[in-house]
Amino acid sequence: MRPQYRVVIVGGGGHGLATAFYLAREHGITDVAVLERGPIGLGNVGRNTTIIRSNYFHPDNIRFYEFSLKLWEGLERTLNFNAMVSQRGTLNLFHSEAQRDLFTRRANQMQLLGVDAEALSRDAVKRLVPLVDLDNGRYPVLGGFLQPRGGTVRHDAVAWGYARAASQAGVDIVEHCEVTGLTRSGGRVTGVETAQGPVAAETVCLAVAGHSSRLAAMAGLTLPIESHVLQAFVSEAIKPVLDVVLTYGAGHFYVSQSDKGGLVFGGAIDGYNSYGQRGTLPMAEEVAASAMTLLPGLARLKVLRQWGGVMDMTMDGSPIISHTHLDGLILNGGWCYGGFKAIPAGGFTTAHLIARGAPHPVAAHLDLQRFASGRTVDERGIGPFPYLH
DSSP states (O other): OEEEEEEEOOOOOOOHHHHHHHHHHHHOOOOEEOOOOOOOOSGGSSSSOOOOOOOOSSHHHHHHHHHHHHHHHHHHHTTTTTOOOOOOOOEEEOOOOHHHHHHHHHHHHHHTTTTEEEEEOHHHHHOTTTTTOTTTTSSOOOEEETTTOOEEOOHHHHHHHHHHHHHHOOOOOOOOOOOEEEEEETTEEEEETTTTTTEEEEEEEOGGGHHHHHHHHHHTTSSSEEEEEEEEEEEEEOOOOOEEEEETTTEEEEEEOTTTEEEEEEEEEEEOOOOOSSSSSSHHHHHHHHHHHOEEEEEEEEEEEEEEEEEEEOOOOOOOOEEOSSSSSEEEEEOOOOOOTHHHHHHHHHHHHHSSSSSSGGGGOOOHHHHTTOOOOTTTTTOOGGGGG
């Protein structure tokens, strides 16, 4: 690690590594250091359920996540690394006429913007996922909404693929280098203090997910973000039974089957603020109940592992890729549930912001100033309640 760089990126997760890679590839900026407090790949980039999709409702969000999905489709060629991109389809189920109307509007909006979306009948859902109990006693399934190009990607391969490509381009990736402070001169951030000594920089980019508020506080900023734990689970390996990503419309439950045969599934965030990365029994019970309602054939399946990732939940449920009021400080954060699927687009657009000083067109709506001016991007129309998004 050198004492000075043009760009210092705090956070060696998916977004930090992708930003470094695209700075080098798209803008020729290789005087870059990525600082990670532990080994790369052990933060949220390795603690998620690996889902990629662009089936959103807000037009700006559709454009952003579709841009990301297209980058995913060419990622293995771009990085020359097998990221195990599997476009098996993402299926959202609905359980009421109101949900049918909502998903129909969503599919129509996607199709108007040139994004793939299909409405499925009950029979079509059953053919695609024979395990689903259409007539379960709690929430009978009325149909589904399929994005065929959605799917999954191997999460640790994403971290290592971007890391290798960025390193080969000349970026310094420094592990076990915790940032302990941000240095300022007047209204400008001039570098970082680390466990290995100070590092000066023209631009500092924070890409630390659920720890965004803690790092921003070092510069005197208060962000419209809360940190919550999102838990995930994996089962013992079984023969192939599920070849789509399945989402339960009557509860926050989603499941896919990995190449190893285990079912990977998750639920909602815990309803209280936490920086923990561990599972809890109440959430395990809630997720298991949803699984049993929808897929009763899984009753005897054993859960092998349970873990948590720290989510940076914003007030409107949409991320932040933005300058701050301090010169030289860029923020990539507030990803809520969407961080993993947005890694390529998040890195690409953050690199664009750093290199050109202006937002990329597909990410212009994700600026920090929107919260002060009332231009929030509330995908679900819930309001300023981070724990509900």
